[in-house]
Each structure stands twice: as structure tokens, then as C-alpha cells.
Amino acid sequence: MKKILLILLPVLFITGMAVYQIANATAQTKIGGLMDKKILVAYFSWSGNTKSIAEKIQTQTGADIFEITPVTPYPSDYNETAYGIAKEQKEKGIHPPIHNKDVSSYDVIFVGTPAWWYTMAPPVMTFLAENNFEGKTIVPFVTHGGGGGYTIDKDMEKLAKGAKVLSPFVVYGKGGSGVDKDIAEWLKRI
Numbered sequence: 631m632k633k634i635l636l637i638l639l640p641v642l643f644i645t646g647m648a649v650y651q652i653a654n655a656t657a658q659t660k661i662g663g664l665m666d667k668k669i670l671v672a673y674f675s676w677s678g679n680t681k682s683i684a685e686k687i688q689t690q691t692g693a694d695i696f697e698i699t700p701v702t703p704y705p706s707d708y709n710e711t712a713y714g715i716a717k718e719q720k721e722k723g724i725h726p727p728i729h730n731k732d733v734s735s736y737d738v739i740f741v742g743t744p745a746w747w748y749t750m751a752p753p754v755m756t757f758l759a760e761n762n763f764e765g766k767t768i769v770p771f772v773t774h775g776g777g778g779g780y781t782i783d784k785d786m787e788k789l790a791k792g793a794k795v796l797s798p799f800v801v802y803g804k805g806g807s808g809v810d811k812d813i814a815e816w817l818k819r820i
């Protein structure tokens with residue numbers, strides 16, 4: 631019995647180590663698949679929630695970060711923005727002028743937006759429509775006030791011609807206390 635155990639234990643140990651190494655390597659490859667790419671986190675945020683998520687993604691990926699800002703800022707008053715200018719832009723399909731960024735040197739662009747009137751905010755539409763995303767990967771992230779992510783990823787696909795748009799990270803407000811972990815797990819799945 632002792633002899634069998636002496637033979638079996640090292641075999642079990644080596645098998646266990648091999649399984650661990652393979653699992654670990656797979657996780658590394660997944661993160662590595664993203665990490666060896668040139669990454670930009672681009673976002674628009676009116677009241678800070680999307681900015682907060684963008685900064686967390688930036689911290690965890692080491693990417694460059696860019697805030698999409700409209701040339702004419704939105705009013706600080708909620709009603710003026712929500713029921714005034716933003717509603718009008720949504721209804722008329724207006725893409726407001728923005729301070730843009732050249733994305734040509736990036737492979738992967740995380741694109742963050744608040745849900746505005748069931749889709750992305752208009753400045754994000756401008757960002758996607760006015761840049762060339764041919765052959766690039768877009769990773770959407772959305773913060774919302776209870777409505778969820780709608781079809782924002784599909785809407786992004788229509789604007790960013792030639793891009794591959796991945797599944798979005800969708801969060802209510804700034805996310806809860808577990809949001810850092812949620813982002814880390816989502817990044818591993820990409």
C-alpha cells in the first residue's frame with residue numbers, strides 16, 4: 631500500500647501541476663491577446679459615471695485615454711440637457727461637432743458612453759462616424775440609469791464601418807463596490 635502511494639503521489643502532483651499550468655496559460659493568453667495590442671479608451675461622460683468606468687479600464691489595461699468632448703458643451707442643468715438639446719439631437723439625428731482624436735495608431739478602442747435616449751450619446755456617434763475604424767476592434771462600455779445597454783453595440787457597428795464590435799460592458803450608474811472585479815473579469819473574457 632505504501633509503495634502504491636509512493637508511486638501515485640508524485641504522479642498526481644505532476645498531473646495537478648500540468649493542469650494548473652495549462653489553465654494559467656489560457657488565462658494569460660486571453661489577457662495577453664489584448665495586452666499586446668495598442669489600446670485607447672475613448673469616452674464621453676456628462677455627469678461622471680462613464681468617466682469613472684473609463685478610468686478603471688485605463689488603470690487595468692494601461693491604455694491611453696481620451697475624453698470625447700463636444701465643441702459646444704451641454705448645459706449643466708439636467709432638464710435642459712435631457713429634454714432640450716440631447717432630445718433634439720436624438721430626434722433629428724444630429725452628430726454634434728467634437729474635439730476629435732486620430733485613432734489610426736490603435737488596434738483596440740474601448741468606446742464608453744452613457745445611455746442617452748435609448749442609444750449612445752450624440753458626441754460618441756460623431757466620434758464613431760468621423761474616424762476610420764476599418765480593421766479595428768471596438769469594445770463598448772455603457773453606463774445607464776436603469777434601462778440597460780439597449781442595442782448600443784449594434785448602433786456602434788452601423789456607425790464605425792469596418793470595425794469588429796465586441797459585447798459591451800454594461801453597468802448601472804458608476805457600478806457597485808464590486809465594479810473593479812467585474813471589469814477585471816470582463817477584460818479576461820475579451
Ligand SMILES: Cc1cc2nc3c(=O)[nH]c(=O)nc-3n(C[C@H](O)[C@H](O)[C@H](O)COP(=O)(O)O)c2cc1C
Nearest residue numbers: 675676677678679680712744745747748775776777
Ligand atoms: C440626456 C440623457 C438621456 C438619458 N437617457 C437614458 C436612457 O435612455 N436610459 C437610461 O437608462 N438612462 C438614461 N439616462 C441616464 C444616464 O444614462 C446615466 O445616468 C449614466 O450613467 C450617466 O453617465 P455619465 O455620468 O457618464 O454622463 C440619460 C441621461 C441623460 C442626461
